[in-house]
Amino acid sequence: MLFQNGRLKVRKLEDKDKYLLTKWLSDPRVLEFYEGRDKPFDxxxxxxxxxxxxxxxxxxxxxxxGEKIGYIQFYKLDNKTKEDYGYVTENIYGIDQFIGEVDYWNRGIGTLLVSSMVDFLTSEKNADRVVMDPQVRNIRAIRCYEKCCFKKVKLLPKKELHEGVYEDCWLIEYHR
Known part of the structure; x- marks a missing residue:
């Protein structure tokens, strides 16, 4: 287990999880903002x-x-990405996540998940900043991230190819 915060638990992906990932990443409701409905995963x-x-x-x-409900990943930003985003030498991590079980949407779990991951990265990985780049049109997610003290840093025009269209994204950051 990576960490636990009350009823929320985050652990490393296991081989048996691939069946749920396949289910979630073929659901159009999940794919609307994660990967795209034109790219369902098998x-x-x-x-x-x-x-x-x-x-x-x-x-x-x-x-x-105790129910598996979603996926989160974290990674240290490489030098090229830091340069592209305007950062220099700080210890910066990026995160991406989704709740695959739609019955768990709009219940505050995303906020708990993101804030708990930020706590983990700042305390265990000594992250100076945590960044994400959600699509501008993903208003629900951006509201969640702002509740977790993320701030919009800059617009990334036409950053992500999504369903055949290059979408604008926000570079958002948590800075401790």
Whole structure:
């Protein structure tokens, strides 16, 4: 287990989790803001992206009240990304997440998840900043992140190809 905060638990991804990832990443409601409805994942794609890649991403399962409900990942920003974003030498982490079980949306769990991950990264990984780049149109997520003390830093025009259109994103950061 990576950490626990009350009824929320975050742990490293296990092989058995690939079935739920496949379910979540083929649900159009989840894909509307994560990856895109034009790119549903099948079992092989989940295997390739989440299990076969040799990267330095901390890939984690999110549980709430003992139920697996979502996914979160964290990674240290490389020098190129830091430069692109206008940072210099600080210890900066990025995070990405989604709640795959839609019955758990709009219940404050995303806020608990993001704030708990920020606490973990600042205390355990000594992160100076934590950043994300949500699409500008993802108003619900941005409100959640602002509740967790993230601030908009700059607009990233046409940053992400999503459903055939390059979407504007916000670079947002938590700075301790």
């Amino acid at each position: 079992f092989d794609m989940v295997q390739k992206v989440f299990y076969a890649s040799e990267d330095d991403v901390g890939k984690c399962m999110v549980e709430f009240n």
